[in-house]
Amino acid sequence: MSDIQSLYARFLEYPKISTDTRKIGNGSLFFALRGENFDANDFATEALNRGAAFAVVDKQDLPEHPQLIRVPDTLNALQELAAFHRQQLGITVIGLTGSNGKTTTKELVRAVLAEKFPVFATEGNLNNHIGVPLTILAIPAGTEIAIIEMGANHQREIAALCSIAQPTAGLISNVGMAHLEGFGGFEGVKKGKAELYDYLAASGGRAFINQDNPDLIQMAEKSGLKNLVFYGKNNDAFTSGELITADPFLKVRWKNGGAAFELQTRLTGAYNFENILAAVCIGLHFGMEPEAINRGLASYEPTNNRSQLTRTDRNTVICDFYNANPSSMRAAIDNLSALSAPHKTAILGDMFELGDSTAEKHLEIGRLAAQAGFEQLIFIGPAFSAHQGELAGLFFNEPAAAATYLEQEPPQGSLVLLKGSRGMKLEQLLPKL
Incomplete structure (x- = not known):
């Protein structure tokens, strides 16, 4: 049995993961991660005393203890465990990134799909190299679709997160002037976000793309991604729509085929129109009835200081x-x-x-x-x-x-x-x- 399989056996026995001794759960696996100003290895014994079943550590001079699992690098172990768990799940995973609107879009997609499917989605801002593996490892049994938000401020980060989450479908909400310092300018932002398209192209996945965004179209073409589902303002898209009003809440009209449907939301900000349309598109792609899609979107009320x-x-x-x-x-x-x-x-x-x-x-x-x-x-x-x-x-x-x-x-x-x-x-x- 490989080291990761051995660790996975422990995870199946104790499936609750903890990285913070202040929030430790009885019977959990504690991963002693290192930060700029702390080393959680120093709190491994405290985690065990507070109820953790085992502590995964990478500090070599810790005293022997039957409940310590020693690995070369705890962060790598967490990521590898998540990737291994993802392979066992056999579910649909939608990877979602973007410069703006990704969290709101994630919540809208969750609200729609939850009308038909057992859905799990990233909580809070757990969208980085630690948050994504924690999210994957928290997916409950019975989930059919997981929506995994991916954040990044440097190139190659989205690629790394894709290797953990292994999305079968994906959405880039948009590309904009975000994290310019880390990405090295707007072209760097596009290259970094397009790593999701690159992964989907290589793995035979599908992308949902805003037909009105030339940057996204160009990025998809450059990646060689063929399996595309379009949404936008033009009627030739799989899902098309128009903004009726946005004062203060958005009311939209969307179409699929020859039928048109109106929707009153509790969202403010005209910029959220394309996020709503993305959620409609994904719902339709997964075979949902228009009434169920509208019900999910109408029920969503932002509570996270975004719009x-x-x-x-x-x-x-x-x-x-x-x-x-x-x-x-x-x-x-x-x-x-x-x-x-x-x-x-x-x-x-x-x-x-x-x-x-x-x-x-x-x-x-x-x-x-x-x-x-x-x-x-x-x-x-x-x-x-x-x-x-x-x-x-x-x-x-x-x-x-x-x-x-x-x-x-x-x-x-x-x-x-x-x-x-x-x-x-x-x-x-x-x-x-």
Whole structure:
């Protein structure tokens, strides 16, 4: 029996995986992972004392213990275990990535498919080299379709995640100006995301593609991917549709063949139209009835600070501060401009991981927001504040200073966009609005 088969036998006996001693479960397998500022090997004994059945470790000088499983590298062991488990599952796996909208799209696809199938999908933001294997290992028995979100900020990361998740189908929501520093520019973003297409082409998988996005079409052609299912605005697509209104919630009309169906959603942001259409397309591909597709989509209500509309005592706030990059920031500003409201406020936080493009992109977005003519414009963070002499608006170096101002001078009766990168922690401003 190989080392991975031996570890897999333990996993089948104790199928709960833990990487955090604070959240340890009785009878779990604890993987002692290393981080920049910690080494969980040092907490292996604590994990066992808290109820773990075994601890998988890679530190060689730990004292002998019958419940320690020693491996050369715990992260590699976790990834190899997940890949081995995936091979045993024999289910449909949809791999999903993109610069913007991938998490919302994942939730929409989950909402649709759950109307017919036992479905499992990535929870939270477990979409990286640790999160994907943990997700695979958490797939419950009886699942027929798994939706695995894949995040990346460097090339070859999606390829590595595909080798673990082994998707049979895939979707790239879009490619945009995200993680430019790690990818080395927009062409690097396209190359990195296209690794999903490359995997599907090599393995005989299928991709769902937005026919209106020339970048995705080009990437699919370059990968040699042949098995394509299209959605878009044109009637020759497998699924086509149009946006009826987006003020504030999206209402869409979609078609399949000669039949047309209308759908009222609880999503805000016209940019979510293509994400809705992707979910419709996937539902139809898996043989779902239109009524079931609409039921799933109509029931979805965002709760993750992505395109989430929140009404406070004073204002209506578009909570979109889970993350930000120039592409998503532009879409959010355009959306606020298009919505009907007598008073509008945009509160924009810095965008991270832009590398050499940081100054250029913050000035570009700042000018776009200034041209939109919002009643109030507030910029937060050093990258935006560096352009204080070039842009009109209020500037604060960090959210705490903005919170103090908003406590004294809150907007009243305004439609407020609150958007910035996750590291800006703009959620602390919501109680002030």
